[in-house]
Amino acid sequence: MIDVNDSIAVKDMITAASPLIKSVVETFVTPKLKKFNKKYEKVDENFFIPTEEHFKEYYHRTYKKIAVVNTLVFNNSQRFLKDIYLPLTLSLSSNQKVKHKVDSYPDKICEEFGNVLVTDTAGMGKSTLMKRIFIDIIDQNIGIPILIELRRLSKERSLLKEIQEQLNSISRNFDTTLLLELISEGGFIIILDGYDEISLADRDVVTKDLQDFISKASNNEFFITSRPEQALLSFGQFQEFKIDPLNQKEAFELLRKYDNQGQISKLLIKKLQETEMSNIQEFLTNPLLVSLLFTAFEYKQAIPFKKYLFYRQVYDANFESHDLTKGDSYTHDKYSKLEIDDFHRVLRYIGYKSFKLQKLEFTKDDILKLIKDSKEFCVGLKFKESDFLNDIIRTVPIFTKDGNYYRWSHKSLQEYFAAQFIYLDSKSKQNSILETLYSHPNIEKFINVLDLYYDMDYKTFRNVIERNLLKEYKNHIENNSFRELEKVQDDFKIKRKQSTFLTTSLIFKSIRSKYGDPPFDQDKLSAMLENYRKENNLNDSYSSGIIVQPELLKDQFIIHYEDSKRSILKLLATKRNKLVKLIPFDKLKNKTTNYTYEFEEEYKLVQITNSKDESFNSKENFDVISDLIISSKNSPVVIQHHVALETLQAIEKSIDLEKNEDFW
Numbered sequence: 065m066i067d068v069n070d071s072i073a074v075k076d077m078i079t080a081a082s083p084l085i086k087s088v089v090e091t092f093v094t095p096k097l098k099k100f101n102k103k104y105e106k107v108d109e110n111f112f113i114p115t116e117e118h119f120k121e122y123y124h125r126t127y128k129k130i131a132v133v134n135t136l137v138f139n140n141s142q143r144f145l146k147d148i149y150l151p152l153t154l155s156l157s158s159n160q161k162v163k164h165k166v167d168s169y170p171d172k173i174c175e176e177f178g179n180v181l182v183t184d185t186a187g188m189g190k191s192t193l194m195k196r197i198f199i200d201i202i203d204q205n206i207g208i209p210i211l212i213e214l215r216r217l218s219k220e221r222s223l224l225k226e227i228q229e230q231l232n233s234i235s236r237n238f239d240t241t242l243l244l245e246l247i248s249e250g251g252f253i254i255i256l257d258g259y260d261e262i263s264l265a266d267r268d269v270v271t272k273d274l275q276d277f278i279s280k281a282s283n284n285e286f287f288i289t290s291r292p293e294q295a296l297l298s299f300g301q302f303q304e305f306k307i308d309p310l311n312q313k314e315a316f317e318l319l320r321k322y323d324n325q326g327q328i329s330k331l332l333i334k335k336l337q338e339t340e341m342s343n344i345q346e347f348l349t350n351p352l353l354v355s356l357l358f359t360a361f362e363y364k365q366a367i368p369f370k371k372y373l374f375y376r377q378v379y380d381a382n383f384e385s386h387d388l389t390k391g392d393s394y395t396h397d398k399y400s401k402l403e404i405d406d407f408h409r410v411l412r413y414i415g416y417k418s419f420k421l422q423k424l425e426f427t428k429d430d431i432l433k434l435i436k437d438s439k440e441f442c443v444g445l446k447f448k449e450s451d452f453l454n455d456i457i458r459t460v461p462i463f464t465k466d467g468n469y470y471r472w473s474h475k476s477l478q479e480y481f482a483a484q485f486i487y488l489d490s491k492s493k494q495n496s497i498l499e500t501l502y503s504h505p506n507i508e509k510f511i512n513v514l515d516l517y518y519d520m521d522y523k524t525f526r527n528v529i530e531r532n533l534l535k536e537y538k539n540h541i542e543n544n545s546f547r548e549l550e551k552v553q554d555d556f557k558i559k560r561k562q563s564t565f566l567t568t569s570l571i572f573k574s575i576r577s578k579y580g581d582p583p584f585d586q587d588k589l590s591a592m593l594e595n596y597r598k599e600n601n602l603n604d605s606y607s608s609g610i611i612v613q614p615e616l617l618k619d620q621f622i623i624h625y626e627d628s629k630r631s632i633l634k635l636l637a638t639k640r641n642k643l644v645k646l647i648p649f650d651k652l653k654n655k656t657t658n659y660t661y662e663f664e665e666e667y668k669l670v671q672i673t674n675s676k677d678e679s680f681n682s683k684e685n686f687d688v689i690s691d692l693i694i695s696s697k698n699s700p701v702v703i704q705h706h707v708a709l710e711t712l713q714a715i716e717k718s719i720d721l722e723k724n725e726d727f728w
Contacts, residue, residue: 077144078128084202085123092208092251093119100246112238113246118231119208126211126230127202129466130195149196150318150351152189153308154182157698163308166193169200173305179278179286181302183293186476186512187352188307190289194257197287207253207285215261215425215471219269223256223277250283259290260509261475263422271295292508294628300590309349318351322358332361344369346638352476370519375480383407383460398459399451406445410452411462412489413438415481419513424478425471428453431463441489476512483516487524498528508631515635527719530643533632534712537703540565548676549686556687562702563693566627569672570596571680573620573663588667593623596669620661622696623669633701642707647700661685 094116101113133145154173156162164173173180182190194211201209216226224240227247232238247254262270275298278286290296296304310318316336319329336344344367347353356374361367363381368374383404400407414434418424426434435449456463457470464473472478486497498517501510518525544564546557572589636644661679663670672680672689680689694700 074128074132077131078124081127081131081202082124084205085120085127087205088123088202088208089116089119091205096208096246096249096251100242100249104242113242114231114238118238122231123202127199130211131199133192133195145192145195145199147324148318148321149192150310150314150321152193152351154305155308157183157304157306166196169197169204169206171206174285177303179299179302180288181296181299181304182287182289182307183291183296183304184307185291185350186479187350187474188309189351190307191257192351193307194255194287194289198255201253208251209253209255211255211257213261214256214258214270215263215423217262217270217273218266222273223270244277244280248281248283252281252284253287254281254284255287257287257289259288259296260293261424264506264509265422267295271298275299291512292631294506294508310351310354312348315348315354318354319358322355328362329358331365332358332367335361335367339367347371347374352474372480372483372516372519375477375516379408379411379460379462380404382462399454400447402445402447402452402455406442407455407460408484409442409489410435410438410445411456411481412485413441415478416485416489418472419478419482422509424475425466425469427468428470431470479513480516483513483520486513486517487520494524495528498524499532502529502532502629502632505628507628511631511635514632515638518635518639527715529632530636531712531715531719533629534643534703534708534715536629537565537708538712541705544674546674546681549681551683552681552686556690558705559687559694559702560690562705563690564672565703566630566633567693567697568600568625569693570623570625570669571620571661571672572623572667572669574666592667592669597625620663622692624693624697626697630699630701633703634699637699637701643704643711644701645704647694647702 097113097116104113131145132142133148151165151167153163153165154170156177164170170180182193184190198209198211201207210227210230212223212226212230217223224244228238228240228243231243256274278299278301286302288296288299288302316329316333319332323329336348344357347357353371353374356378357367359381360374360377363377363384368377398407402410417434417437418426431453432449435452439445439447439449453470457465462473462477463470486494490497501507501514504510514525514529541561544561546552546560549557633644637646661670672678672693675681679685694702
């Protein structure tokens with residue numbers, strides 16, 4: 065591994081990349097521009113077309129920016145991306161058997177599946193993967209890559225405008241209309257990173273803009289990355305992939321990369337092999353958490369067993385870090401002169417306020433305004449806003465500077481400070497904030513904050529989040545009694561109640577259905593689903609997803625409208641909370657059954673209801689339909705029926721006792 069603190073190593077890297085960039089431009093860009101210029105040689109000079117120099121400058125600038133990384137692990141030092149990149153494995157969401165390890169440009173996936181959507185939770189390496197793909201496109205001379213960070217888009221800033229500005233750092237401005245036409249001819253590989261980082265206030269407008277651009281530029285290859293979002297369902301022309309969790313061997317390999325097979329990784333791996341792994345298994349499956357584990361251990365030679373403690377130790381390590389280039393005894397003075405806990409207090413306010421705004425990136429004026437507001441909230445602290453800004457960029461690098469923008473070095477770091485603010489600073493508004501998060505139609509956007517908060521303050525999490533969830537479950541089972549189905553066993557009825565909680569399921573038939581072939585007309589089905597949503601008043605918290613079940617349904621397909629609150633069930637499952645259980649697929653998919661349902665016509669949507677007259681609810685079909693609903697979900701998690709009811713009772717009793725408790 066090469067430490068690139070000095071500019072010489074970076075210069076050498078760019079020098080080595082120059083002929084590769086030159087080759088990409090000459091192979092793909094120059095012929096396209098010559099053809100395009102010939103077509104428009106008589107166009108008014110005001111309608112300027114980008115040149116080879118625009119692309120060369122863009123590739124040199126972008127290659128340098130993404131090939132050298134500065135992560136939370138390395139404090140102020142940097143590393144080459146290639147030195148610390150661990151090949152990640154992508155799995156097709158609708159068929160987990162389809163896998164591809166990305167150790168070079170994933171041409172097989174692109175050829176077979178077309179446009180690719182990569183979705184996964186915080187820290188799984190989506191952005192790192194896209195950076196590696198961009199570099200591979202240049203290094204392997206594959207096409208014309210464009211990398212766009214979607215957080216930059218807004219109502220005022222379209223995708224085309226952002227592409228124009230990325231390419232347009234030299235000489236004259238070129239025309240966006242001609243740029244779109246140039247891109248529409250094909251040959252571009254457009255990487256759209258971080259859909260989940262688009263501001264909620266701008267989401268609808270930006271999504272429509274993206275769809276319009278992709279439609280007009282459909283001759284190109286597209287990648288989109290995001291945490292799970294309901295709005296992603298509008299990109300039906302993309303095939304969704306997820307990143308496989310790291311196995312233990314991969315986690316250890318990544319740790320070794322961080323110090324180039326050095327002593328720290330050896331000690332840490334030895335410690336991990338001595339430790340009860342079940343306590344930290346979740347951390348070893350996630351690349352970001354593996355990196356935080358390395359930093360936390362390097363700082364304290366101890367393994368924290370809760371996620372938020374990772375972040376605290378990483379913060380402490382950054383705040384108290386020594387500048388190794390000047391000897392172990394040299395520690396950077398803080399411009400703001402704040403102590404470690406006071407500095408943390410300010411960051412908590414900034415973290416929460418920016419999280420509430422759903423903004424990761426700021427202009428200098430905006431970030432200084434946020435710092436100024438934090439001074440007013442953190443009564444008793446005195447410092448200059450500009451000094452604090454210098455600190456979070458240089459001495460405690462929680463933010464990074466990217467051109468004229470200042471942004472959190474990682475979204476999950478913002479979420480850590482936001483969760484800490486709710487826990488430590490929100491006081492009487494704590495419950496109200498959690499209630500707001502729970503009832504938000506896009507709760508999955510906040511799930512990482514709730515994940516962190518769970519470990520910080522489980523009692524309040526239980527009294528607000530779990531209580532609300534269990535009250536909804538209780539209402540659900542009371543409204544779905546199945547009393548009329550006398551021949552169905554009680555256990556089967558409970559399973560159906562579990563399977564349909566926060567879910568509306570439909571089945572339809574496609575006579576063109578063949579496993580491995582395009583099974584249905586996506587546009588036609590999308591229109592039908594949208595009509596169904598409107599006719600049945602399903603609100604925006606419900607999202608749909610199609611799962612093919614050829615072994616059981618043959619030519620039939622199941623569709624789920626899932627309330628976004630199901631993300632809480634998945635969170636509870638990762639915490640091994642007794643309220644939920646994960647149903648193994650192998651216990652569901654191999655059941656034999658006499659299930660039959662005759663459809664009158666293709667694409668007729670039939671909802672699975674509670675009616676005794678519905679053939680789905682016959683004695684022969686009832687249980688297998690419940691299994692089908694559970695197994696066809698992305699995450700087959702269900703609430704433990706009896707545990708849930710007992711827990712709700714216990715929570716209500718606890719709250720009542722506390723209200724009447726005299727603490728003085």
